[in-house]
Amino acid sequence: MIWLKILKDLIAILREGQTPKQIAWGFALGVLVGLSPTFTLQGILIWLIILFIDVNLAAAVLSFTLFSLFAYIFDPLFHSLGFWILTQIDPLYGTYTTIYNMPLAPFTKFNNTVVMGSFVVALILMLPVYFGMKHLIIKYREKIYSKLKNKKWFKVVKNSLIVRYYEKVRDLGGLR
Secondary structure (H helix, E strand, O other): OHHHHHHHHHHHHHHOOOOHHHHHHHHHHHHHHHHOOOOOHHHHHHHHHHHHOOOOHHHHHHHHHHHHHHHOOOHHHHHHHHHHHHHOOHHHHHHHHHHHOOOOHHHHOOOOHHHHHHHHHHHHHHHHHHHHHHHHHHHHHHHHHHHHOOOHHHHHHHOOHHHHHHHHHHHHOOOO
16 A cells, blocks of 8 residues: 555656756655665755755655665665775775764764665665656656646546645645
8 A cells, every 4th residue: 555655656746846857856865865874964964955955855755765665675785885895995994083083973873884885875876866767757747747648537537526626725735
């Protein structure tokens, strides 16, 4: 049942009035915070960025939810990558010590192998997710939605009493 709601939310996000860039950045930042542990300094900072810049908040929350569900499956991979980054790259030892001795740096928890590995993977995935979602949104709006809105059954559903009532309440600000 939750998958149907996620699919419905995804379709609604793709159809929304915001630009494809705003929606795609929402998804990309949601990936960044979804793969990384949330209650760290960088997780809180990313949420603040999401709230203060003009990205689609619904896309960020949906992406965060989806990637948080899958992050636990990949924790062993994140641990291995983080362990390699923290222990096998000798030139970074001094940098790690300097950063960890800074006042706020311990709140990032970058000395944790899972946090380090998941954050690096999230940074790597952020741009492909952005460009992939932007492309998907543009294609959806050009090809799929434009064909759907001309179908007879779509017009019947769109003009139904329930949908008109929902849009009226939504436009008044009651369902935001």
